[in-house]
Amino acid sequence: MEKFIEYILQFGNLNKQQIDLIKSKATEIELHTDDFYWEAGKTVKQIGFLTDGVLRVSYYNNKGEEITRYFIDENHLILSGNTIDELYTPSEYLSAITDCKLVVFSKKDWKEISETIIGWDTILQKIVAKYHSEKITRRSELISQDGTERYLDFIQKFPTLINRVPLSYIASYLGITQSSLSRIRKNIR
Template structure:
């Protein structure tokens, strides 16, 4: 719980009463490896803060291939924010890559924070912006780089999850085949 509060306080100040209110609105949730936090075609139920574990955001392209957009690990928020806010069906999947523990807010509880804490919307907007910026920073350079450079960038940006994520997900994220990824890994060892 303290990690969540530390994270939120990076984006604005709160008094003890507001912090206690936030704590009262969280629920602990555990997901097993391969469980979905959010699924395409369903309305997202929660916004989550990851305490333990790794998630991936993915979708299926028009060829039916699974594409991993990005990974989310400890002490980060995870959500399909736009779909959650609008309460419309998600178009992407958010899947637990490992067993995960998290603190979650339901739509009702998230709205209660917004309606009760004076500066909450501004804090939440800053958190959302940071999450989007992080996702874009991790993704955008991949378009113009070769496979080896993309893999080295992945190692730099996700040093704590390289051994926790299946190679097939990493290959999908990098836009290479699993065989190509194996060759790249052998070449740089």
Template sequence: MEKFIEFVLQFGNLNKQQIDLIVRKASVVEFRKDEYYWEAGKIVRYIGFLTDGVIRVFYYNNKGEEITRYFIDENHLILSGNMVDEIYKPSEYLSAITDCKMIIFSKQDWKEILDTVIGWDSIIQKIVTRHHSEKISRRSELISQDGTERYLDFIQKFPTLVNRVPLSFIASYLGMTQSSLSRIRKNIL
């Protein structure tokens, strides 16, 4: 819980009563490797903050192949939809690549925090903006790069993930086959 509060305080100020409310509304959950945080087509009922581990965001293409869209690592807020009240059914899956620990809030508790803590919406908007900027900078150059450049860029932008994520997931994220990625890695080393 301490990690979450420290993270939030980077984006705004909270007094002790506000922090106490947030702590009371939070729960800590653990997901084992390969368990889902959410699944496509199923209603998302929680807001989460990943404190430990790595989650993969993926979907199935029209050929039934898993396509990795993104990785979420520690200190990332996982929101569901644009509005707290909205019923959100994602088109993607979020699955634990490693054992994970999260701070979660029910949507009702999150709404209560939003309604009670002055400035909470501003803090969350700043977090969302930062995460969105990170995501864009991590993905934007992939289109124009060759395979080697994509992999080297991945290593630079996700330095903590290279040894924690299976090669098949990295290859999918980079838009190549696992054998192509293996050749690239062999040539680099």
């Protein structure tokens, strides 16, 4: 819980009463490796913040192959939908790669926090803007790079993930085969 509060305070100020309200609405949960935080086709009813572990967003392409879209590591907010009132039914899966700990809020409680704390929406806008900027930068670079450059870039941007994520997921994220990734890793050692 403290990790979540510390994270939020990087984007705005909250007083003790506001922090106590947030804490009173939160629940801490654990996911084990391969557990789903959400599944494609099932409505998401909560907002989460990952305090420990790594999650993977994946989907199946038209050939039935599982594709890794991206990874979520510690200190990331997991929003669902564009607005709090929107029923969000994802077309992707969000699953635990490692054992994970999350702070979660029901959409109802999240909305109450938003309606009660002046400036909450501004804090969230700053967080969302940061995430979108990071995501766009990550994806646009992947398009213009070859496999080796993508892998080296991945190591640079996600140094803590390289030993925590199975190589098959990294290869999928990079858009290359696992055997290509093995060759790339062998050649850069």
